[in-house]
Amino acid sequence: MTAAERRAALIEKLAGLPPERRAALLRSLGGAARDTGGQEWPLSPGQERLWFLSRFDPADTTYNTPWCMRLRGPLDVDALTAAFTRIVARHEVLRTRFRLRGDAPVQVVLPPGPVPLEKIAFSGEADLERALKEFVERPFDLENAPPLRTGLAGLGEDDAVVCIVLHHIVMDGWSLDVLLRELTECYAAAREGREPELPELATQYPRFAVGERQRDHTEGVEFWERRLAGAPALDLPADHPRPPRWSGRGGREQLLLPPEVITPLEKVARKRRCTSFMALIAAYEATLALASGQTDFCVGVPVAGRGRSELAPLIGYFGNTMVVRADLSGDPSFHELLDRVRETTLAGMRHAEVPYEHVLAALRVPRDISRPPLCQVMFNLHNLPKEDLLGTRFADLDREVHVVPPSHTKSEVSMDLWRGPEGLGGVLDYSSDLFTPATARRLIDGFAEVVRRAGADPGIRLSALSGPFASVFREVKGAWK
Template identity: 90%
Template structure:
């Protein structure tokens, strides 16, 4: 084994160790750094795993989460800078550093201070995507630098692109909506010379982390170990040899199914007392089964992790992963598969608060540094608040989302969907180390065909779809 392979193996092993074993191992590492002069708190279970991954692979940018927006009109840079400063002052997690104290990491909340708006220099419009990508993919030094940075590119007069990058250790999908809502209000208030109208925060993320570490998840862990014991790895046929180490390099393909293609499946779900989420998960599981030939594998589903209303206005890493084990044994009809998905989803939701990190530790899944643990496939149907995230105005400026082409994925395949008046939209992320773009488009085509066939005839056995699946065209997306 080469030195690089040994280092990669160490990263994965450390990330999967139970807390007490990690603590023992860390006693032999370097001592605590200088006194930061801030208040110290423990990390939440989810934060702790991300901290280990970051600590032992500082150059990894898989968990950098960007959001970019294009602003058209006369931008007030001072007001925008002040808005970022006000938000970081409000949310302790955004002025946190992550450091080692004795045997364990802690989050150190520093006093408020100004937040710089970095200038992203351009030599022309063609430069924009490249410069934004470099800004997004710059690694975070979580020990000494803020977990948030904001950059400003100005391709032309009254034309600006603001790029916000946060490390996943301090945010989730819900947090982005909170951030954009507060940024819009603080910027407008600065332009109008008034105080921003923001609700008082009932608590702060570090207090939530303390409460999370005190919770007893014994019953939930018993459920997950019973349900997930012995779950096999999902092995989709790949176009390229699997690298020795998972890199996270990825690609993306878009999807759009018009209303007439998704509505019949939604009606099937309602008649079966199922949600649209359950029906789409079942269609995704069927697609993966037909592509892989497997009837048993796991699909990870993000959950919001905000069970109390007091957590709704906070920025922080509350999200969790719920694991749904697919059961396609016995060549079920789509109706039968839907019933199985419904049962697994309802049972899982009763224990969805158990941290994914605890589930991994309890299962003692053998570590394989060439792939993500337990869930090689992810699925998400978005129902998070996003009105502020997708708003079209920011004070006197026109605003639109500016998409930076993704270059990383956290799983081998991942489907993110949303339902709107235009139909079912979404994106399909995939590991570019394993799959070619054409293969990703065929998988999307297979998913679309399953959705159509299941909506038209939910009693058809899944084996009847195999021939059709093999010949479906590539989906070109929206």
């Protein structure tokens, strides 16, 4: 085994160790951090796993989360810098360092200070994407540097791109919405010489982490042990041989289903007392079953993890992964599959607060460093905010989202969807070590076919979906041989 493979094996073993064995290993590692004078708090379970992965593979940028926006108009750089400084002072998690103290990692909250707005150097607009990509993919030093960095690429007198990058250990999707909302208000307030109008924060993320570590999840862990015992890995036939270790390298393809395609399926869901989410994840499961030939596998679903109102205005890593175990045995009709998904989802939601890390540890899933554990695929349906993330104004400036194409993925296949007046939009992220862009497109086409057929005839059985009319699945399987 090479040095890289040994390191990868260690990373995966660390991520799945029970707490007591993890503490023993930390004692053997040693390495006291320097004193900073900041206040120390334990990490939440989700943070702890990301910390281990970062510590043992510092160059990995899979968990770097960017958001870039192009601003047109006279940008006030001093006001923008002041806005970032105000937000970091307001949210303790953004001025946190992650260090080893004796047997365990801690988050050290430092006093507020100025937040630098880096100048992103590039030579002409044709070079902008390279410069932004380098800025986004620069690794974080979580021990000694902030988990947030901000940059500005000036394209002209009234044209600039602002790039925000956070490590996932301090944020989730909800947090990005909070950050953009507060940034807009703080910038406007700085420009107008007034105090920003922001909701009072009743608590801070480190206090949440303390509470999470004190919670008793015994009942929930037992539920997931019963529900997920013996769940097999999903083996989607790949274009390329599976690498010996998971790299996280990925690509992305877009999808859009017009209203006339998605609306019939939504009507089917309502008649069955199901949500649109349930209908769409059922279609996703059917697609994966047809592509793989498996009827039993797990799909990971992000959940917000903010069950208390005081957590809503906070930035932090609250999100969790709920595991939905797919059951397509016995050649079910789509109606039958929808009923199964409804039961599985409702039961899972009652225990969705159990940290995914606790579930992995309890199941003792055999470690395979070539793939993500337990859930090789993910699914998410969410309502993107209309103003905070995708709004067309930033105070007195015109704004548009500037997308930096992702080069990493956390799962082999991940589908993220949102519903709008234009229909069902979304993206399919995929492991580029395994699949080609053409195969990802065929998988999207297969999903669209399932949505279309199930909406038109919800009594259709899984076997019929692989019949003569569904040539797209024959193409998929042919491509993956």
